[in-house]
Amino acid sequence: MTQYRTERDTMGEMQVPADALYGASTARAVDNFPVAHEPVPAPVIHAFGHLKAACAQANLELGKLDAKLAEAIIAASNDVAAGKYDQHFPVDVYQTGSGTSTNMNANEVIANLANQRLGLGVGAKGQKGAVHPNDHVNMGQSSNDTFPAAMHIAGAVELKERMLPALQRFADELAKKEAAWDSIVKIGRTHLMDATPIRVGQVFSGYAAQAHFACVRGGRALARLEENMPIGGTAVGTGINTHPEFAKRVCAALSKKLGVNFQEAPNHPEAQAAKDSFVAAHAELKTVAVSMTKIANDIRWLGSGPRCGLFELLLPETQPGSSIMPGKVNPVIAESMMMVACRVIGNDSVITTAGLGGIGSLFELNVAMPVMIDAFMESVKLLGNVANVFTDKLLVGLQVNEERCRALIDQSLMMVTSLAPVLGYETCAKLAKQAFQENKTIRQLVSEQNLLPAAELEKLLDPDSMTRPG
Missing domain, CATH: 1.10.40.30 (Fumarase/aspartase (C-terminal domain))
Incomplete structure (x- = not known):
């Protein structure tokens, strides 16, 4: 049977699981939002760890935070960033639109971890010498600038580490096919009808160029997240209760640690009231998905057959294609990429809608940020993963049916x-x-x-x- 302890926030007492590192505010959010039963994406939680560590370091340097407390907060935050405590972040994606519940979840977990390091244990909030989730972990911050800042961190890191390398592999393999098949001629097609001949290498040069531009577009998406960091705006973009140098120092610390060039927003009211940076960044991802559909669809059609289709390409056989038709093999890897594109395009609608005035962006704050970052992170993950799968399981083993190409040209x-x-x-x-x-x-x-x-x-x-x- 689950054991509980009593915790308090400004609204009163809450029962919190005895082994949980979070406190009353998080428990209240868990109780309020049993919607998707899916927590905020783990990379966002890890981003909060990086962010809180950088904030504590900045407050220490600025003389705002005691060194002993700062060191404990930084160490605890780094553990959160490393993914050691993901299970203590249960707040649903469909929560308060500012992400306040997740920010408080991070504040409470980090405070309790810090207090453990200080020998005070979990639930020490309010004791002499203890780290307080609001006064210390959240010093000089608001949920209104920390949640969007964590969005930028999570999105940028995943783009840099997951999606962009996968897109580059995808582009490189297509370029290899372009070079290898440059002497093979096939019939071209326009309007789905026979056209003049084209070399297979030329066809794949088009695919390789699309994949190259996908890498460029991914880089542009990364730039949109690097350039407009909201941290430092606090409640409504005015920077109340924070030091004028705070944001600059936080961005510098994050850039050094993560290898991403984060820059403080030139206008904090814009960075918090709107989410145009994310709308623009995901538009690039949507275009990447559209490019993938062209490549995947062409290849599956060129491999159609084997007796009654085009059959100019020989796709690697990956699995039986039918539970009733023996010997049938389908272009399942291409189909997987097509479905990813469907999801990414859907996610673009979510992000665009969440950024709309009157829906997400209301006066001085966007209040649809959790669903926006959930959709964004899914797109980054799916595009990166499917690019790798398509490269490894289809492109590497793809072959040209030269005999078929010659026969169709002659006809x-x-x-x-x-x-x-x-x-x-x-x-x-x-x-x-x-x-x-x-x-x-x-x-x-x-x-x-x-x-x-x-x-x-x-x-x-x-x-x-x-x-x-x-």
């Missing part, structure tokens, strides 16, 4: 395009229609009608030369 009616400068557009259009009706190739028909010398026809219908004009 294509659009090979007639290279003859148009010699025979004329209308003559070539008639040839294409006749070849289709008589089930002949362009080469056969032109030869039968003696429209061109054999050597000239051979030269004009060379598919590789069609991909290298000039």
Whole structure:
């Protein structure tokens, strides 16, 4: 049976599990918000650890916080940042829109950990010499600037460490295919219909370029989170109850520790009242997801078949595709990437809506921040993970079906395009229609009608030369 202890906040007493490191404010939030039964994403909790450590260091340097208390807070905060106490952060995502409950959760856990280090134990708040969650851990801060600052930290770190490296691997592997397959020619398609030839390397150069731009867009998303840190604005962006140098010092400490160039917001009322930085950052992620759909969808279509589809690519077989059709294998890795894109695009709607005036952004504070960062962090995680999965389980083992590519080129009616400068557009259009009706190739028909010398026809219908004009 669960044992409880009695804790107090400004609204009165609360029963808190005896082994919990949080206090009354957190217990009250747990009681108030049994909505999703999903806590704030762990990277946000770790970000709070980094943030509270930097804040304590800044307050120590500024002569605001006693050295003994500061050292205990910093050590406790670093443990939270390392993920050692994630289980003590139970507050639901769908809580107060400012994230106050999570900020107080962090304040209470860090205070109790610090007090353990000081030999005072859990629940020592109010005792002489004890660390207080509000007076010490939250010194010079408000939930209104700490929660959005933690959003920036969590988002930036995950972009830098999870998503951007995965996108770079994705781009690099596509570039390898571009180089390896540059001499293989296939038929091109526009409007889903046959077009002129294109080298497989050229097709994959387009995919590689999209992936490269995805890396660029990820970098731009990171920049949006680096450049507008809200810490220092406190309650409404005026900086009440904090030192003028506080924010600058906190950003410097975080930048040094995390290798991310955090910069204090140039305008604190904007940084707290609106969340345009996150709307802009996630717009870049949405575009990355859209790029992924183009690449994944093309590849699964080019691998369709094996008897009745395009079958120009040979996708790695990863698992049986059907519980009823024996031997069937499906492009499941591409399908996974397509579904990730669906989720990311949905998350973009969440983030945009949460940033809207009258919904999230109200007067001096955005009050939809927890759902915004939950959606953002899911997108970063999914894009990073699926990029790695697609690279490892599809791209690395992907092959070209060269025999099929050659066969389709020879059958294509659009090979007639290279003859148009010699025979004329209308003559070539008639040839294409006749070849289709008589089930002949362009080469056969032109030869039968003696429209061109054999050597000239051979030269004009060379598919590789069609991909290298000039």
